[in-house]
Amino acid sequence: MDTERLVQVVLPGIVAPEGLEIRHGAVPRAGRGQVLIAMEASGVSFAEQQMRRGRYYDQPPFPFVPGYDLVGRVRATGEGVDPGLAGQRVAALMKVGGWASHVTVDAADAVPVPDGLTAAEAETVVVNGITAWQLLHRRARVRAGQRILVHGASGGVGSVLVQLARAAGVQVIGTASARHHDALRELGATPVDYRTEDVAARVRELAPGGVDAVFDHVGGRSVIDSWHLLAPGGTLVAYGSASTRDDTGSKQWPVLKILARTWLWNTLPNGRRAHFYNIWAGRALGRDRFRARLRSDLAQVFAAVARGDVTARIAARLPLARAAEALRLAESGTVSGKIVLIP
Numbered sequence: 001m002d003t004e005r006l007v008q009v010v011l012p013g014i015v016a017p018e019g020l021e022i023r024h025g026a027v028p029r030a031g032r033g034q035v036l037i038a039m040e041a042s043g044v045s046f047a048e049q050q051m052r053r054g055r056y057y058d059q060p061p062f063p064f065v066p067g068y069d070l071v072g073r074v075r076a077t078g079e080g081v082d083p084g085l086a087g088q089r090v091a092a093l094m095k096v097g098g099w100a101s102h103v104t105v106d107a108a109d110a111v112p113v114p115d116g117l118t119a120a121e122a123e124t125v126v127v128n129g130i131t132a133w134q135l136l137h138r139r140a141r142v143r144a145g146q147r148i149l150v151h152g153a154s155g156g157v158g159s160v161l162v163q164l165a166r167a168a169g170v171q172v173i174g175t176a177s178a179r180h181h182d183a184l185r186e187l188g189a190t191p192v193d194y195r196t197e198d199v200a201a202r203v204r205e206l207a208p209g210g211v212d213a214v215f216d217h218v219g220g221r222s223v224i225d226s227w228h229l230l231a232p233g234g235t236l237v238a239y240g241s242a243s244t245r246d247d248t249g250s251k252q253w254p255v256l257k258i259l260a261r262t263w264l265w266n267t268l269p270n271g272r273r274a275h276f277y278n279i280w281a282g283r284a285l286g287r288d289r290f291r292a293r294l295r296s297d298l299a300q301v302f303a304a305v306a307r308g309d310v311t312a313r314i315a316a317r318l319p320l321a322r323a324a325e326a327l328r329l330a331e332s333g334t335v336s337g338k339i340v341l342i343p
């Protein structure tokens with residue numbers, strides 16, 4: 001380990017993907033309560049597309065190391081941590097910091113990855129899987145026989161959401177570009193082309209009584225249409241504002257607008273509910289509870305992958321040093337599945 005060097009990708013400011021920098025340094029030590037993880041796979045998420053534009057709701061000040069999640073082996077344990085964890089493959093949700101050859105995290109934040117999953121497979125469902133599981137089972141609490149609308153059903157979160165919903169006996173209408181429609185049909189969803197069709201009109205045709213839940217990462221005007229597509233008793237879960245990625249001005253405003261709308265809708269006596277989901281919001285419940293929930297939900301998703309209910313879709317594997325290319329590829333919208341960075 002002494003000969004090993006730390007490699008990190010740094011986002012120095014608002015830059016094009018090619019503006020990402022590579023930094024070398026000494027491998028950090030695991031502090032008290034921490035583990036040192038040697039990264040095997042980290043993911044490219046939509047968040048990095050927003051962060052490089054300075055458009056992610058609560059990103060840290062520049063410069064910083066991006067990387068929302070990672071999977072790797074525990075290389076060393078700090079004081080107060082079970083030394084038996086060494087060698088174990090774990091996953092960690094980080095928000096930033098994952099695009100690095102080595103990271104330290106609190107041992108309580110390292111979730112074991114079951115045998116039988118490769119690092120890259122596991123990586124595809126860390127942030128995407130936790131988000132999809134919690135949207136479906138914690139926020140909307142879907143039940144077998146219900147019908148839902150998933151916007152961006154071809155995306156990282158969306159495709160896992162569709163598969164988890166199908167496994168739960170739920171009917172799915174999913175929006176995506178036409179090139180992803182065959183893949184969506186194979187998952188058992190009814191595709192709608194958001195680029196060429198009037199989504200609301202088409203969904204009303206398919207579900208005249210409305211849908212039991214809508215999952216909306218588009219934001220802006222879409223959230224209003226989504227709300228009006230709900231059946232009585234239905235739930236809207238907004239969880240992003242992808243449509244405002246390239247806007248200028250306040251990065252918080254698009255989210256605050258959705259929050260204000262959901263608050264207003266919930267005051268109306270209409271039997272429908274609206275939420276804005278944030279993967280980090282549960283931390284307000286207390287760190288231990290947040291961690292326990294995250295650990296249990298990710299374990300459920302890993303089990304779904306192991307059973308074959310969810311297929312890990314790896315769009316490309318690129319070395320960490322080619323993170324710029326990976327981000328450029330993610331932004332091209334030409335690949336489906338997760339782009340994975342490897343050491």
Ligand SMILES: NC(=O)c1ccc[n+]([C@@H]2O[C@H](COP(=O)([O-])OP(=O)(O)OC[C@H]3O[C@@H](n4cnc5c(N)ncnc54)[C@H](OP(=O)(O)O)[C@@H]3O)[C@@H](O)[C@H]2O)c1
Pocket residue numbers: 045046047127128131151152153154155156157158175176177178180194217218239240241242243277278279280333
């Ligand atoms: N709130 C949270 O805690 C949380 C956590 C994780 C992710 N997110 C959010 O979840 C969203 C998805 O993230 P991801 O990593 O899964 O991104 P992704 O893999 O890039 O997928 C996004 C998908 O959205 C689709 N899309 C783009 N514009 C659309 C529109 N106007 N209508 C319908 N679909 C549209 C694209 O479909 P086509 O390729 O078919 O065109 C793409 O597949 C992002 O907005 C992200 O910020 C939120």
